[in-house]
Amino acid sequence: MSSHVCPWWMxxxxxxxxxxxxxxxxxxxxxxxxxxMTVLEPGPGMGxxxxxxxxxxxxxxxxxxxxxxxxMLEALRRRAERxxxxxxxxxxxxxxxxxxxxxxxxxxxxxxxxxxxxxxxSDHTFFxxxxxxxxxxxxxxxxxxxxxxxxxxFAQELRAxxxxxxxxEARPSIPRSHAAVFLKA
Numbered sequence: 602m603s604s605h606v607c608p609w610w611m612x613x614x615x616x617x618x619x620x621x622x623x624x625x626x627x628x629x630x631x632x633x634x635x636x637x638m639t640v641l642e643p644g645p646g647m648g649x650x651x652x653x654x655x656x657x658x659x660x661x662x663x664x665x666x667x668x669x670x671x672x673m674l675e676a677l678r679r680r681a682e683r684x685x686x687x688x689x690x691x692x693x694x695x696x697x698x699x700x701x702x703x704x705x706x707x708x709x710x711x712x713x714x715x716x717x718x719x720x721x722x723s724d725h726t727f728f729x730x731x732x733x734x735x736x737x738x739x740x741x742x743x744x745x746x747x748x749x750x751x752x753x754x755f756a757q758e759l760r761a762x763x764x765x766x767x768x769x770e771a772r773p774s775i776p777r778s779h780a781a782v783f784l785k786a
Contacts, residue, residue, distance in 0.1 A: 629775060631657070636658060639665065639711075640662070641665045641700075642664060642667070642713045643714055643727075644668055646668070646673050646677070647677050648677040651681065652681065655684075658689060660688075664690045665702060667694075678690075698722060699726075707735070712734070712739070724757065724762075740784055740785075741767060743759075743780065744778040745758065745780075746778060766785065767784065767785060
């Protein structure tokens with residue numbers, strides 16, 4: 602595991618209801634997620650976005666929540682269960698070098714990569730693996746915390762995404778974040 606990975610105990614702060622005042626999950630994902638979709642969420646932590654994603658995809662959709670840290674996944678499992686959404690959430694432990702989602706190649710409609718790519722050992726490996734999981738015309742929303750990730754680092758991530766085959770579609774405004782929307786053309 603990278604030394605830059607957010608410690609598991611920070612997940613409680615990141616899932617805080619107070620965070621919704623600044624970054625409302627529904628407002629952020631609403632343009633991209635519809636009922637029946639399969640969504641990949643790398644680095645979901647304790648589910649700040651996951652629960653809203655699960656509500657949006659509905660009974661016939663799935664959220665593939667992939668994290669390096671078993672404690673994060675266990676906390677997410679408990680929260681999804683309490684909210685009666687666990688049947689829509691697939692929990693998967695990643696390795697330091699892979700999301701371990703090879704069985705989802707070409708099956709994902711949308712990827713939410715929120716505050717996670719800067720923690721990856723390789724931007725290029727992450728974006729190649731993400732690209733492979735997406736269906737044709739699939740969408741990836743990339744967002745990084747602007748107080749933590751410099752603009753030059755974010756520009757490097759944008760280049761890595763384009764190098765993997767993604768096409769930059771938009772630069773949405775998300776509070777306290779650098780953000781970009783990519784399409785698998």
